[in-house]
Amino acid sequence: MNAYKIKMCKRENGCKNAVYKESEISDEIVLLFDGINYTDFIKREIKGPVKSHHQFKVTISCCPNSCPMPQIVDLGIVAASPVMVSNENCSNCNSCINTCIEDAILLDAMKGPKISHDRCVYCAKCAKNCPTETITIKESGFRIMVGGKLGRHARLASELPGIFSKQETLIIVKNSIKLLKENYSGAKRFADLFSIYDENQIFRKIAADFLVN
Ligand code: SF4
Ligand code: SF4
Ligand code: SF4
Numbered sequence: 001m002n003a004y005k006i007k008m009c010k011r012e013n014g015c016k017n018a019v020y021k022e023s024e025i026s027d028e029i030v031l032l033f034d035g036i037n038y039t040d041f042i043k044r045e046i047k048g049p050v051k052s053h054h055q056f057k058v059t060i061s062c063c064p065n066s067c068p069m070p071q072i073v074d075l076g077i078v079a080a081s082p083v084m085v086s087n088e089n090c091s092n093c094n095s096c097i098n099t100c101i102e103d104a105i106l107l108d109a110m111k112g113p114k115i116s117h118d119r120c121v122y123c124a125k126c127a128k129n130c131p132t133e134t135i136t137i138k139e140s141g142f143r144i145m146v147g148g149k150l151g152r153h154a155r156l157a158s159e160l161p162g163i164f165s166k167q168e169t170l171i172i173v174k175n176s177i178k179l180l181k182e183n184y185s186g187a188k189r190f191a192d193l194f195s196i197y198d199e200n201q202i203f204r205k206i207a208a209d210f211l212v213n
Helices: 025-035 038-046 095-099 166-182 190-195 199-207
Strands: 004-008 056-061 075-080 083-085 105-108 112-115 135-137 141-146
Touching: 004 025, 025 038, 025 056, 025 166, 038 166, 056 166, 075 166, 083 112, 095 105, 141 166, 141 199, 166 190, 166 199, 190 199
Parallel strands: 004 056, 056 075
Antiparallel strands: 075 141, 083 135, 105 112
16 A cells, blocks of 8 residues: 555546646656655554555645545645636626626626635636636636644644645645655654644745745
């Protein structure tokens, strides 16, 4: 058994909600674990066979619905497609309002739509349904949650502030594996690192180059 477990959502079954549809990021994450012989490292540390509770668990959700539950694994990656209002004229068709179940769009008949970025979950459904491209996809990337787990001492994951490109996400995954490996004597799961470092320290250690503040 590998000392890591990567679970991707079922978007390949044709899920219409997927906003991440490109090459498998999961394959590249496998290479990150194998590249540092993570399984061999864990076997040496535990002096025995790898069991499920030893595995570094990563889930990848291809939309904000988050089917594989990123909040309760070591590292949860959630595809995100923020939207923006372009210069194209709005036809006041109301499609975006009817599509957005987060009530994140205000529509002014004269000024067009306005997106509430506090409410938006980056599903891009409004952009996909806007006939005039007044609302369009701004960029695509990933939200990243770290340090979730269930069990005797359950903990919900902490979300890094921001949306990260695929390349940035892979670097953050690599840094996260490295951080747990370096601290394995005192932390067996990523969640345990939060009793060694505070949240900001962890964020800086794994994503220093990409954080806004
Ligand atoms: S996370 Fe989103 S894209 Fe993936 S299976 Fe669930 S609903 Fe579909
Ligand atoms: S991206 Fe999704 S949540 Fe955000 S405004 Fe559009 S439909 Fe609503
Ligand atoms: S879907 Fe597009 S055209 Fe229709 S109301 Fe919304 S922004 Fe305007």
